[in-house]
Amino acid sequence: MKKVLIFIALLCITGCDIKYDLSFKNEKIEEKIEVILPKKEKEKYDDLTKANPYAILDGLDQIEYNHKYKKLLTKNVGYYNYTYDFSDFGRAYYVRSCFDAVSFSKNDELGTYTLSTSNGFHCMFLNYEQVDNVLITITTDRYVLDNNADIVKGKKYIWRINNDNASNKSIKITFGDVRKRTIIDFIEENLPLVILISVLVVSLGGGFIILKSLSKKNNEL
Incomplete structure (x- = not known):
């Protein structure tokens, strides 16, 4: 838990942007987090490289993200990713933190998944006005039944969240395995x-x- 709290604390930097990607493909789920810091935040970036947060935070089975860091001309970036089996998805730390409704239902051998927030987006400290922007991207090769994305690009569903809309911004997407009609x-x-x-x-x-x-x-x- 200590490593996760350190990581979240490090996100609380004015001028910090976050890209959060979830990809549902080929019976696997890939989660990516990109933390973008201004170049001037060298000390915070150095601290960030020392904090490796957990992808799965569930009792004794705590698994860290794969991670890498880059120093660029105008910014410093930390990358975190982990690939889950569908059975482990409900144990993912940021999924449980960011979405207050995560469900999977199976009907007639067809799986339906729903991710949603009902009372604003209060993840990654956006509601404390210490992160400027969070870009949520959900990608799926399954049939999307319902969504309220700001932007749809092919199989990518994108939500733009900032300090102005975080308190009332909702996210909803439902998708599933749909057999061919006969x-x-x-x-x-x-x-x-x-x-x-x-x-x-x-x-x-x-x-x-x-x-x-x-x-x-x-x-x-």
């Missing part, structure tokens, strides 16, 4: 219409045959 699905979903069309086709076909038969008899007379 003609049976269409018939089951539109049964009254299918029956009506079938009756009309049979009636018109029968009427055509009767008229043709009567016409043939008249010609023979």
